[in-house]
Amino acid sequence: MDTPKHLQGLPHVVVLGAGFAGLNFCKSFDGRARVTLVDRQNHHLFQPLLYQVAMAALSAPEIAEPVRTIFRDRENVVVLMDEAKKIDLQKREVELAQNTLKYDYLVCGLGGTKTYFGNEQWEALAPGLKSLEDAMRIRRHLLQSFERAETTNDPEERKRLMTIVVVGGGPTGVELAGSMAELCKRVFKKDFRRIDTRESRVILVHSNGRILEEYPEDLSESGKKQLASLGVEIILDNKVVDIQRHHVELSDGTRIDTENVLWGAGVKANPITAGLGIELARGGRVPVDPDLSLASRGHPEVFFVGDIVSIRQEDGEPVPGVAPAAIQMGKHVARLIEERLERQVMSSAGGDATRPFRYWDKGMMATIGRMRAVAWTGDIPLIRGLKMTGLLAWLGWLTIHIAYLVGFRNRVAVFLSWVYSYASFRRGARIIISPEQDVSDHDATSSAVDTVALPA
């Protein structure tokens, strides 16, 4: 298929992935070049709020914005919905599922994918949370578990259906566990007649001695207390060693009967890095040069940005896999490529003096539920190193997440949804869209036990 006329003859920048890094590259890039942005989804997803879609607090379109809409007025940006399969550094081309693209510059922000550390068969029983599809699956499964708990005549099954195990005590696991406890114990309370939803259990299992281990110790401690105040049971220094349809088993031999397991534990880089033919860092991440390129490997025209990258800050600490780092990387590379295009200087053998990437760590925050959160400001003048917990941290979290949402419509919609659900303790998006699919999740035994006459 031909290049649109007005873009012919311009240098070609191929951007892989419309996550925070790729999107912010395209938004801020202002050089004379044609840009092709490739993503296997048709939308940019605001990952930090994905757990709220899983928890039925937000609807899917509220946290996603079609990529085409974002760039509809940028005539030099062509969007392709396709999947990147292989990067050929020598030929300077990317193989997609349906096409092959030649590039002058490559910006790869394909991010990460969940990993079950060799137990990939657990995926069927313990969904992780990376895509809208995942979120909808978790929502559907959870709502159906409570519907089944309401109808079943078997007290053991009812208990199992009302027990939720969250694996992993990082920010994702903590957000999931906290909002899950609110949903099950409080939001559901008035909706069911036969079960007492306050009896539902939410159990967080973490392999380390404290949750949120990247945070200062007192914030971890506060997070733990805030979770406990919502009724979440926390199991530390313990690993999940087996996941079955009706239970999980921990490394100390504990067995928890449950039909709801959520995976918030492992992330590794997109498998495309394996085909690069270079030595990779932990989790398949790409060890880039300080300017985020592969210049020292002979490819100054190739950049990696976002979670797919392994790079250290000046103090030797690794740059964390968080949204602000991805955004900053995208913008950094946009500046570098603009400058190179202007100067028309480019050596193909490394040694090009390009500015190193510097991560501006503005801090981190995790929400734990309604009016509960922990936050820690980073390198921000006047409030450097400030720690916040509870309501104040939560208000900060709300503000920042609304501000960074892509699209005015989404900001208004999310704001209104939050006002509604926090004020009314209801959830707008508690809709099971395709119950048929999940019915096949039940095993034959439990279905048979279900078919018992109700006393009239």
Next chain:
Amino acid sequence: MDTPKHLQGLPHVVVLGAGFAGLNFCKSFDGRARVTLVDRQNHHLFQPLLYQVAMAALSAPEIAEPVRTIFRDRENVVVLMDEAKKIDLQKREVELAQNTLKYDYLVCGLGGTKTYFGNEQWEALAPGLKSLEDAMRIRRHLLQSFERAETTNDPEERKRLMTIVVVGGGPTGVELAGSMAELCKRVFKKDFRRIDTRESRVILVHSNGRILEEYPEDLSESGKKQLASLGVEIILDNKVVDIQRHHVELSDGTRIDTENVLWGAGVKANPITAGLGIELARGGRVPVDPDLSLASRGHPEVFFVGDIVSIRQEDGEPVPGVAPAAIQMGKHVARLIEERLERQVMSSAGGDATRPFRYWDKGMMATIGRMRAVAWTGDIPLIRGLKMTGLLAWLGWLTIHIAYLVGFRNRVAVFLSWVYSYASFRRGARIIISPEQDVSDHDATSSAVDTVALPA
């Protein structure tokens, strides 16, 4: 499972289906009885706006409200998410997929399901529009077709992907065709770089000589003109006789190459009526007594309401299968059962003098697109028999649909979404949630053709 304590000893009213009829029965019923409302979905769906979810103008939760939330403060209403399989009139019980319920009164509002008139294999290629699942499927398929049209190198395939055939010229078909033409020709316009979306075709095929045949003739004519002004091609007096993956065939031999077929043609009653052991009316509908019960068949305790019913008005015309009729039926039966419970009189052998149902026909309306509609007021004092077209009809349509939406939150959300999309010509819900699934829709040939290198 036991009856909750506070409801024990009360007469039991079982309501099947949380559509307009069943929901309005429960909402308005105020008798001393316990009510069990059974639906296979966990939500009440506002059917009249379902096509807007398919067209990416609204998100699924905006037009659906969880049934449990609607009745959370009505302690005598128990909600079961389950599927009704069989009604046993003699034993006075309903078999569900997971339980069996005994009843003192039965209110069955299970509505209709789509039919392909014996060609049920067409379902896989030509989705109808009855559930949220259907709407999401149509949305996904349509968005993907345009994504594929943008990437393909085969001009024939591109044309096929940009051609949409809507089967059936009733209100659903007309609404689908009109909003589809807007979406493809206007909303998409600025989003794609390689295809000119104004070249997309929307074709409406109708078996009768005029569309909207239940409407007065001049409104049909106006509807046709308004559709044409949006660029919809209308084929009358013609039937679809074959649907294949890459084309449809009409009764006059015309062949239309397309990969997007929408089915807006046939509706029949829920198949549960076949097991009743009584003679049914057209489309499997239940020919009830004038009071909507089966009294003359010995079952004054059994009522049918909504689209599942076949009943005539005083002038001999059948009551149409529309939302206002279903709502009125639900309320009518609520009054009848309340009165019987009060009097404690009930003969089991028919002859009970109960008020006949009277349909108050307030008119009908169909929207055709932005600022386009037809409306015809019915038996409303002062404006009886008024015909409206264009902007005025459209404003009337907007007002009434927002007013009848269930749930305050939904009303606000839908209103804001409409203001946004009508003002900006964008669509908020243009998100493809699970692209993987649709990829398998493509046949092997077209995928192979897709794998062609782009010129650099």
